[in-house]
Amino acid sequence: MSSKVSYEKELAFQADRRKATTEFIKIASDLWYDKSIEIVLFKNQVIDRNVSDIIHLHEYAGEFVQKPISIFDSVEILRAINDIALPPSKLDIGKLTYEYHSDDNNFNNVKAFVIDKLKNANEANSIKAKDVVLYGFGRIGRLLARELMSKTGKGNQLRLRAIVVRGTPNTETLEKRASLLRTDSVHGNFMGTVAVDSENKALVINGTTVHIINAQSPESIDYTKYGINDALVIDNTGVYRNKSELSKHLKAKGIGKVLLTAPGREVPNIVHGVNHLNYNPDKTKIYSAASCTTNAISPILKVIEDSLGIKKGHLETIHAYTNDQNLVDNMHGKYRRGRAAGLNMVITETGAGEAVAKALPSLKGKLTSNAIRVPVPNGSLAILNLEIKNQTSLDGVNTILKKYALEGDLVEQIKYSLSKELVSSDIVGTAAPSIYDSKATIVSSNGKNIVLYIWYDNEYGYSHQVMRLAKYISKVRRFTYY
Incomplete structure (x- = not known):
């Protein structure tokens, strides 16, 4: 085949892909505004995204599950969702597309597959605004x-x-x-x-x-x-x-x-996805959403504690400066925070190590913590240095975290990063409170010490955790399929 013919085919494919993506955006928007059905792609929002954004999200999804996630398949599944009666819902089109092409899918018809997967939707409790x-x-x-x-x-x-x-x-x-x-x-x-x-x-x-x-x-x-x-x-x-x-x-x-x-005192401190089910919204009237750092590390620590066991550890958070610090050197109620936030790395304290125990009581007394404020306006990094009970390997840790990011109760909380080039500005605008940097993880030669790097948008990611908790305590959580 000549290079010219090959190039023309590539152009035709790109045109077809972008046309399909345009239909994807329209159906997703119609589902949201007409039926209150929110579509996400492996937790990534698709509302108000452009064609290039949606194509990139599909490429990330394919790399994440190590299987092609085609925009053409996604559109076909969206059409099926649009054709059936569903209550207000939040559905992951990435997971549905992945499962449709899995080995245990016995359906040849897309609509029959979607009906089967979402068969419990109409059993969801009705919600009041x-x-x-x-x-x-x-x-x-x-x-x-x-x-x-x-x-x-x-x-x-x-x-x-x-x-x-x-x-x-x-x-x-x-x-x-x-x-x-x-x-x-x-x-x-x-x-x-x-x-x-x-x-x-x-x-x-x-x-x-x-x-x-x-x-x-x-x-x-x-x-x-x-x-x-x-x-x-x-x-x-x-x-x-x-x-x-x-x-x-x-x-x-x-x-x-x-x-x-x-963080609150004498009230439940909640990290949604970790301990929110411990409190009944019909009986509890006051809640705390804890801190951004606590929300970033608790999901990861829960995974490691449940899977490998934690003996002890240290948390160091490299945190963006906040409005609490001074713009230029001036008096401050706390040591070091009086120095110019945009010019200095500032060692300060964080209560996140102790606060984790409120969400995960088994970790009480096992973690120390400290913080360094750095000259970036947003986007932070938590470093977890943990001694674990059960021996593991680099592949073992990554496999565990990837599983939890793909399925289970923490899919909204953990985003699994595959990038070798991830830096703080890349994670700004990420809705997940914990972004696991799989390429940065370190495991000791004896498999008993691990160092995990957890990025988090200390504003945007935390705000979404607040929203998730707000929906839970207000009893307006929709049917979800993740």
Whole structure:
């Protein structure tokens, strides 16, 4: 075959692939906006992605499962999903495509295969939409607002109704808050619209009114005046940390539950996927989503503890600087954090080692921890140096982590990286709180000591863990197929 003929075939294939990808995007969008069925590809979101993004995600998926994941197959399965009656759901098209081509698939017909795989969907409990109030509008608060509004769909899960801020809302402050929501120096532009309604002291986000409320204390607000009832308040201020302080939210009219986006005292500290099922949403009203670092390391530590056993270990987190540090050298309540964040690596403490024990009691007293803040605005790395009980190998560790990333209760939490070139900027915008760097793992010659490198977007990945926990405690989790 001549090189010209071969080249023409390649061009034709690329055109067909891009055309199929366009259909993939349309069906996925229709499923989401018409039926509240969210499609993901091995945990990666596909809504608001372009053609090149979807093609790259399919290439990653094929490399991950070591079997081609074709866009043409994905489209065929999406068509079948669109043709059957399903409740609001979250479905992994990558897993479905992989299973369709597995050796134990006895179906020759795609629609029959999809019906069989999703046969339990209609047994899922019906859900009632939950109003949400963001108490605070900082880094995490704005990311939560973005995610809540971009994933509102038909509004049958979490509905952002209000944001509580300091200072009386006026045209100028509303415009400033709108601008901060529209654009972000780390995470880019918000894929939606944000307008200001000065008369009603509100932001209109994607055409939906979100009230901006000023309050001096949580208990002083009457949310029912805004049509808000039995809401979940997500406190992202960091001001209130213990049970008595957080209980003030429950004294406000219209609030039913509280979720803190920081480590809490005297309240359950939850890492979704690890210990959230230990608490009944019908009986527990106040929760903490722990810290970003705790959410990054706990899923990995659970896998290692359950599979190999942990004798002891040390955690070192190389963490992006935060708003708690100084921009230039100045006085600070903690040693070293007063030095310019953008110019220095700063040794500081982290409570993540002890906090893990709240999610994984078997690790109590087994881990030490410390932190180094470094001059990057986002994207962090946890290094786990562990002495394990059962001997293993590099292939053994990677096989274990890959299995958990592909199936089971931690698929939302663990992303398995195959890249030899991964750096911190690459992981910004990753929804999984734990990104396992399979190419960096070290195993000692005796197989009893391992060093694991866990990347995490300390803002975006953590925000998604907050969202997962919020859905659980609000009882609006849909049928999922991972």
